[in-house]
Amino acid sequence: MTYRIATIIGSLRKDSINRRVADALIRLAPEDFEFFDVSIGDLPLYNQDDDANQADTVRRLKADVASADGVFFVTPEYNRSVPGALKNALDHGSRPYGDNSWSGIPAGVVGVSIGGTGTAIAQQHLRSVLAFFDMPIFGQPEAFIHWQDDMVGNDGVFHDRSRDFFQGWMNGFAAFVRKNAVNKA
Template identity: 40%
Template sequence: MSTYHLAIIVGSNRRESTNRQLAEAIAKLLPGHIEVSYPQIDDLPLYNLDLESERPASVNRFTDEIRAADAVLIVTPEHNRSLPAVLKNALDWGSKPMDKNVWFDKPVAMTGASPGAMGAALAQQHLRQIMGILGSVVLGGEAYLQFRPGLITENGEIGEDSHQFVKSYMDRFVSLIEKLVQR
């Protein structure tokens, strides 16, 4: 069985981010042939076309990591009914220049948690629209989670109430990766 590289982008720059906890718990659900990395996005300067001629090292590091990944999982909170600025900035850097768009034809799935009952649904709706425009192959379906006690166990795993839902979503994503990524 082939090994695949999944980049998990956490759309938050908070040290104790609940979505980082969620991302790490999700990684524990993945089969052994999926290798995971967590590209850093909080050190990227704000996107500016003036920087394109001499891209900062952090931008090159980020785009190289995404380009090398077979697929991307984005785990994001919701800020003001949309995605966080730090995440949108990373998406913008990865999309430029257009002929080097790292998102094009990349399998992408998204999830996220928030304290509210809608569980980052609107952030993911915006993210789905953006990733589609950038040419990603976006996994259909929804994976909105309310961050409440028990979502993540003390052992850093998905709790019993959400385990099967998240596992099924990730199994579908792994299946999509296996179908789309050519070796």
Template identity: 50%
Template structure:
């Protein structure tokens, strides 16, 4: 049965390494039977509690996309040893108003890439803490801290042979996690 997955990339740059990684992941043969929708987190205003009762259209679209999805794929870069502000802003919008979080109960996975040797390990750790507080079931294993190298993902979204099996297995584990969480 196809799974509908919301993809949140924590970088606004169209050709960001993390956007390329996300595109590569969703174009793997293991992912073809499922549907993926990228959230436009760049369109969101900075979070303000004053907007909780009458949110801007971009916030309504994000909340609806997440609500209508079966699962969430977070693909994050690492900025100053943590998650980017734009990603945290999106999470804050989806978690409010208090008691109406769209994140709660959505099976999710966290992955990311960086040119550094530890990939996005610290950003992923911070993101996991935030998501745990929001009652987001997270795939704990396998972990994936990807060091970006030129050619990791080709323009046609093909993942380099040296990383393809690892990332295909990671995606398969995510699909299994989602199905297990849904009772399927």
């Protein structure tokens, strides 16, 4: 049995530190977990007028999320909230009314920033939206990560100082998904 996890990175930046942390975390996942990227940078801005005729990219997002056993969100913090691209993807996935692709799918939330509080406020905003979507949310340990230049090496793995914390987070997330996955018999 393999658990398919949709990975959504809130940063669209090519050299995103959130992408680096996500990739390093994925390397710590158990063998029965398969992660796949869900692109959000190509989505049109959400407009309710388009609900009856959603763009192909929106239908792809919704299908990817619906096929997942869990969703792994990794987000930076922009102006004390989530990036607009991530909020846009969340809105698209929840529409039209009554067709919420996110509902019931277990979620994990991580974020990294150069700021001292990491992504605490962005994650709280994101968790509020996910709770409204009726997504079970992995709660502990929280991962409000303050970026350090040597956190992830050139080899793509965490530095020894942080590896145990991140391994514990991934182990907890995996157990949470196994317990809450709705797509598994």
